[in-house]
Amino acid sequence: MDISTLNFLAIGVAAISSFVLGGLWYSPLLFGKVWMKETGITEEAAKNQSMAKVFGFALLASLVIAFNLAIFLGESSTLETGIFYGFLAGFGWVAMSFAINDLFEQRSFKLFAINAGYHTIGFTIMGAILGAWH
Numbered sequence: 144m145d146i147s148t149l150n151f152l153a154i155g156v157a158a159i160s161s162f163v164l165g166g167l168w169y170s171p172l173l174f175g176k177v178w179m180k181e182t183g184i185t186e187e188a189a190k191n192q193s194m195a196k197v198f199g200f201a202l203l204a205s206l207v208i209a210f211n212l213a214i215f216l217g218e219s220s221t222l223e224t225g226i227f228y229g230f231l232a233g234f235g236w237v238a239m240s241f242a243i244n245d246l247f248e249q250r251s252f253k254l255f256a257i258n259a260g261y262h263t264i265g266f267t268i269m270g271a272i273l274g275a276w277h
Contacts, residue, residue, distance in 0.1 A: 146214070150273075152198075152276075156269075156272055157207070157211040157272040157273050158208070159202075161266050164264065164268060165205075167256075169261070209273065216273050218277065224274050225274015226270055229269055230270065233262050238262060239245065241262070
């Protein structure tokens, strides 16, 4: 595939969509409090980390994910195929990878559901954006 044919604006928007979803998903409005309890992260520990570093690397990771998904979807993708393959990548690869690790690390099902749900929905949204917007 010739990467010059990729829509880098769509890749950027897809990455930002995942970043925004994460901000909402892990906020106290949705799953933030349960996630903190399940991970053992306290409010104090969360406040003591470098937020610029965390958000910067999270945005960079989202850009890499969106770029890879754009290549995976290819030039002939549509909204429907983007949604479908985004879901399959999020659930079938990412969520199931979490499942394997979480089983061996004896993490709770709640934590798995929160993290796997975020990535499944995030990949589905990114796939939709990338599939529809060439």
